[in-house]
Amino acid sequence: SAEGTTYRTGFFLGDGTGAGKGRQNAACILDQWTRGSRRHIWVSKNQPLFEDAQRDWTALGGLPSDIIEISKWKIDQRILAPEGILFLPYATLRSARSDASRLDQIVEWAGPNFEGVIIFDESHEMGGVAGGENSLMKTEGSLQGIAGVQLQNRLPRARVLYASATGASEINNLAYAVRLGLWGPGTAFADREQFITRIREGGIAAMELVARDLKATGLYIARALSFTGVEYDILQHELTPSQIAIYDQYADAWSIIHQNLEDALEITGIVDPIENKTLNSMAKAAARSRFESCKQRFFGQVLLSFKLETLIPEIDHHLKQNESVVVQIVTTGEAILDRRLKQLDPEEFAQLDIDLSPRESIVDYLIRAFPTCQMQEFADDQGNVMSRPMFDPEGRPIHNQAAIEIRDALVEQICAMPTIETALDALITHYGTEHLAEVTGRSKRLVKHADGSQRLEPRSARTNLAETAAFMHGDKRILTFSDAGGTGRSYHASLDHRNQQTRIHFLLELGWRADKAIQGIGRTHRTHQAQPPVFRPVTTNCKGESRFTSTIARRLDTLGALTRGQRQTGGQGIFDAADNLESIYAKHALHDWYVLLASGKLKSTTLKDFERTTGLSITDQDGILSEDLPPIQRWLNRLLAMRIATQDSIFEEFMALVETRVDAAKTAGKYDIGVETILVESAEILSD
Numbered sequence: 001s002a003e004g005t006t007y008r009t010g011f012f013l014g015d016g017t018g019a020g021k022g023r024q025n026a027a028c029i030l031d032q033w034t035r036g037s038r039r040h041i042w043v044s045k046n047q048p049l050f051e052d053a054q055r056d057w058t059a060l061g062g063l064p065s066d067i068i069e070i071s072k073w074k075i076d077q078r079i080l081a082p083e084g085i086l087f088l089p090y091a092t093l094r095s096a097r098s099d100a101s102r103l104d105q106i107v108e109w110a111g112p113n114f115e116g117v118i119i120f121d122e123s124h125e126m127g128g129v130a131g132g133e134n135s136l137m138k139t140e141g142s143l144q145g146i147a148g149v150q151l152q153n154r155l156p157r158a159r160v161l162y163a164s165a166t167g168a169s170e171i172n173n174l175a176y177a178v179r180l181g182l183w184g185p186g187t188a189f190a191d192r193e194q195f196i197t198r199i200r201e202g203g204i205a206a207m208e209l210v211a212r213d214l215k216a217t218g219l220y221i222a223r224a225l226s227f228t229g230v231e232y233d234i235l236q237h238e239l240t241p242s243q244i245a246i247y248d249q250y251a252d253a254w255s256i257i258h259q260n261l262e263d264a265l266e267i268t269g270i271v272d273p274i275e276n277k278t279l280n281s282m283a284k285a286a287a288r289s290r291f292e293s294c295k296q297r298f299f300g301q302v303l304l305s306f307k308l309e310t311l312i313p314e315i316d317h318h319l320k321q322n323e324s325v326v327v328q329i330v331t332t333g334e335a336i337l338d339r340r341l342k343q344l345d346p347e348e349f350a351q352l353d354i355d356l357s358p359r360e361s362i363v364d365y366l367i368r369a370f371p372t373c374q375m376q377e378f379a380d381d382q383g384n385v386m387s388r389p390m391f392d393p394e395g396r397p398i399h400n401q402a403a404i405e406i407r408d409a410l411v412e413q414i415c416a417m418p419t420i421e422t423a424l425d426a427l428i429t430h431y432g433t434e435h436l437a438e439v440t441g442r443s444k445r446l447v448k449h450a451d452g453s454q455r456l457e458p459r460s461a462r463t464n465l466a467e468t469a470a471f472m473h474g475d476k477r478i479l480t481f482s483d484a485g486g487t488g489r490s491y492h493a494s495l496d497h498r499n500q501q502t503r504i505h506f507l508l509e510l511g512w513r514a515d516k517a518i519q520g521i522g523r524t525h526r527t528h529q530a531q532p533p534v535f536r537p538v539t540t541n542c543k544g545e546s547r548f549t550s551t552i553a554r555r556l557d558t559l560g561a562l563t564r565g566q567r568q569t570g571g572q573g574i575f576d577a578a579d580n581l582e583s584i585y586a587k588h589a590l591h592d593w594y595v596l597l598a599s600g601k602l603k604s605t606t607l608k609d610f611e612r613t614t615g616l617s618i619t620d621q622d623g624i625l626s627e628d629l630p631p632i633q634r635w636l637n638r639l640l641a642m643r644i645a646t647q648d649s650i651f652e653e654f655m656a657l658v659e660t661r662v663d664a665a666k667t668a669g670k671y672d673i674g675v676e677t678i679l680v681e682s683a684e685i686l687s688d
Contacts, residue, residue: 007152008115009219010160010179012123016224017165017522018492022056025119028161029085030060037116038083041106041158042067043148044121046089046484048461053087053121076100079109090125090144093151103147107154115157120148120176123162127173130196145176152178166518171199171207180219182210229532230525235506237310237540239644246418247302247542248643253417254295255641257362257410258615261291261370264403269375269387279387280375287371288615292637294365299640301331301358303545304423304509307538311506312430314536319477324501326491326533327480328520329509333422334442336360341456352454354446357419366411372403423508427480433457437467437476441484474499481523491523493530500530507537543651544640585665589657590632594618596653598625604649613646614638 015021029040042053047069054064070088073079075097079086086106095102110116120126129145152160160179174182175192182195189195199206214220239247265287266273270280278284315325333356340354374397375387390398421429428436429448438445438459447455464484471479471491477499479491493500503524510517524533539545596602597610598619611617616630616638630638639647665671 005156007156007179008159009181010152010162010177012177012180012214012220013161013163014220014222015165016222017519018490018526019165019223019225020527021163021165022052022121023059025121025161025163026053026056026060026062028159029057029117029119030062032117032159033062039110039114040085040116040118041110041151042085042087042119042121043093043151044087044089044119045125046091047071048464049089049121050087051465053085057085070102070106073105075102075105077105079105081109090148094144094147103150103154106151110155110158113157114155115159117159117161118151118155120160120162121164123148123164123176124166124173126176130172130175130192148176149178165522171210172196174210180214182214225525225527227525227532231532231534233534233536235310235314235536235538237307237538239306239540239542240309243306243309244644246420247299247306249417250298250302251641251643253362253414254298255613256413257366258291259612260406260410261287262615264371264400264406267403267406268371268373268400269377270371272385279377279385283371283375283387287369290365290369294361294369295641296637297331298358298361299544300509301361301422302420303540303542304329304331305358305420305426307508307540308421308423308426311508311538312427315478315504315506318504322501323504324471324474324477324493324499325479326503326505326524327427327478328505328507328523329424329440329480329482331422331509332424332440332442332482334444336364337442337444337446339364352446352456354454355419356422356425356446358422359414359417359419362414363411366407366414370403370407370410372399372407374398374400424480424482427478431478435476435478437471437479438481439464439467439479439484439489440482442482472497472499474501477501481520483520489523490526492526492533494526495528495530502531503533505533505535507535510537542644543647544636544642585661586658587632589654589661590635591629592657592661593654594625594629598623602650602653604653605646613642 013021013024015024025042029042032040044050044053050067050069054067057067058064066084067087068081068084070079070086070092075095076099086109088102088106092102093106126142126145126148128142129149131141152158162177162179175196178192181187183189183192187195189198199210202209211220211222215222262271265271265284270283270287271278311327315327318325336356337354340356340360341349344352374390376390377385377387379385392398424438424440425446425448428438428445433447440459442459444456444458447457449455467476467479468489468491470476472494474497481489481491491503493503505521505524507517507521510520521535524535593602597605597607600607605613607619616634618626618629620626639650642650662671
C-alpha cells in the first residue's frame with residue numbers, strides 16, 4: 001500500500017557447524033563499524049554465548065568492551081551506551097511486562113533510522129514463529145520467534161543476517177526469515193501461509209528447490225567443512241538375555257497399565273462403558289497422550305541404560321589409545337530429581353537416598369496423570385450428553401475411590417520391578433567427577449560416593465565453562481554434553497588448546513530434533529583442529545529403537561533439503577536412506593501390513609493381540625479395515641513397548657514389505673532419489 005514500508009533485504013548464512021559463522025558475524029559488523037556505523041544488535045541462543053561473541057569480535061581487532069550486555073540495564077531503563085554491539089539472548093528479546101518490554105527498549109536505543117547490523121545467531125531458535133498443529137489442537141507461535149519478527153519489522157532499514165547451520169528442519173520453521181523475499185508481492189506466493197502450504201505439499205523435492213533458488217539469487221550460502229578424514233563406526237549393543245527379560249517384564253507392566261487406564265476412563269465417567277461413547281474427549285485425549293509420551297520416554301531411557309554395558313568398555317579402550325571421549329545425550333533427569341527433592345522432609349534431605357531410575361518416571365506418571373478425578377454428566381445446548389469434573393461444595397475436585405485403588409496397586413507393582421540406572425548418572429558414578437566433565441543445562445546433580453552415600457551438588461553456567469576448559473586442557477579426558485552444551489561450544493582437537501587428542505564422539509542419545517542432533521555433531525568437528533574426530537552412533541538390536549533413528553533420519557533429509565538444497569547432506573553421512581521409516585514407501589508398506597494383519601495372514605501377531613497390546617484399533621465394529629488407520633509414527637511408538645521377540649517378528653515382516661514397495665518403484669522408474677549429481681565426460685549447452 002501507499003503507507004507501506006520498504007524493507008532492506010536480508011541474508012542467510014547457513015554454513016555448517018564448526019565452519020566459523022561467529023567470525024563471519026563479527027566481520028559483517030566490523031565492515032559497518034569501519035564505515036562509521038557504531039550501533040549494532042547481536043541476538044544469540046543464550047547468555048553464555050556472550051563470551052563466544054567477544055572472542056570472535058576481539059579476534060578481528062575489536063575491543064571486548066565494544067560488546068555490551070543488555071542485562072546491564074533494567075527493562076524499564078533507557079540504554080545509555082552511545083555506541084556498541086548490544087548482545088542479548090532470544091529469551092531476553094521476548095521478555096516484557098505490563099509497562100515495558102525489551103523490544104521497545106532496543107528499538108528506542110537503535111533509533112528510527114537504524115541501518116546497523118542485526119545478527120540473528122542460531123536463528124533456528126525463532127523457528128516456532130508460525131505456530132503449528134499437534135494431535136490435540138493448534139499451537140500458537142513462539143514468543144521469541146514473534147519478537148524476532150517484530151524487531152525486523154520495526155527496524156526496516158536494518159541489515160539483517162540470519163546465521164544457523166540448521167535453519168529449518170521443517171518448512172514451517174522458516175517463517176522467521178521475513179527478509180528473504182520468499183513470499184509477498186513480486187513472488188509466487190501471496191503470503192507466508194500460502195508459501196508454507198505449497199512447499200509442504202511439494203515435499204522434500206520442493207524444499208530442495210527453495211534452497212537452490214535462494215542461493216541462485218545471492219541471498220543464501222551454505223558451505224560445510226570437509227568430512228575428509230572423519231571416520232564413522234557404529235557401535236551396536238546386543239541385548240543380553242537378562243536385559244531382554246527386564247525389557248519384556250516392563251513391556252508387560254505397561255500393557256497392564258494400559259488396560260487399567262481404559263478401565264479408569266470408564267469408572268471416572270470420561271467414557272460411557274455401556275455405549276462405549278466418549279463423554280469428555282479432551283480428558284480422554286490428554287490421558288492417552290500422557291500415557292504414550294511417558295511410555296515412549298521410559299523405553300528410550302531403558303535402552304540408553306542397556307547400552308552402557310557395551311559403551312563403557314569402548315570408552316576405556318579409547319582412553320588407553322590416548323584418545324579423548326565425547327558422549328552426546330539429551331536427557332539429564334533433573335525434572336525427576338527436582339520432584340523427589342520437594343517430597344523430602346529436612347531429616348531425609350540431610351541423609352539423601354534418592355532413586356532416579358527410569359522406573360520412577362512410571363510412578364510419577366501414575367501419581368500425577370493417571371485419571372482418578374470423577375466426572376459428572378451434563379447436556380450441552382444441543383442436547384449432547386457430555387461430562388466434566390465434579391467438585392465438592394468447597395471447590396475441591398472429587399476423586400473416584402476405585403480409580404485410586406487401581407492406581408495405588410499399579411504403583412506398588414511398579415516399585416517391585418528391577419531398578420535401572422540413568423545413563424548420565426551411571427557414567428558419572430563409574431568414572432567420577434574428577435575424570436568426567438559434564439556440560440549440561442541442569443542446575444544440580446546427585447553425586448554418589450564410593451560408600452554409597454549421596455551428595456547434592458549445585459551447578460551453574462560458570463560450571464559448564466570450567467568443565468569445558470578442563471576437558472580442552474586435558475585435565476579430564478571424558479566429556480558428556482546435552483542440548484544445553486550442544487550449540488556454539490567447541491570440544492574439538494583445537495590447535496589452541498593442550499588436549500589435541502583424537503575425539504571419539506559417541507552419539508548415545510540423539511533425541512527428536514534433527515537440528516539439535518546436527519548441532520551436537522558439530523561440537524567435535526570444527527575449523528582449526530589438529531585432527532578430525534571419529535563419530536560412533538550407539539544403537540541396540542532392539543527393532544523398536546528404529547522409532548528414534550527414523551524420526552531423526554526423516555528430519556535430517558528435510559534439513560538437508562532446506563539448508564543445502566540436497567536431502568542427502570543433512571545427516572552428514574551418519575544416517576542411510578534406509579533409516580528413514582517414514583518415507584512414502586514405508587507408509588504404503590504399513591498399509592499392506594495392516595491388510596495382512598486384518599486378514600490373519602501374519603505370523604508375528606494376531607489382530608486381537610495387536611489391538612490389546614498396543615491400544616490401536618484398525619477395524620471398525622463390523623470387522624472391516626478402518627479408513628483412518630494409525631500413521632506410521634504411532635505404529636512405531638506402540639511397537640517400542642512390545643516384547644522384544646514380537647518386535648523382531650513384526651519388523652521383519654514390515655521391512656520385507658518396504659523392500660517390495662521400493663523395488664516396485666525402481667522397476668517402474670518412479671523411485672524418488674532427490675537431486676542427483678551426474679558425472680559426464682563432456683557437456684554441451686544447447687540453449688539457455
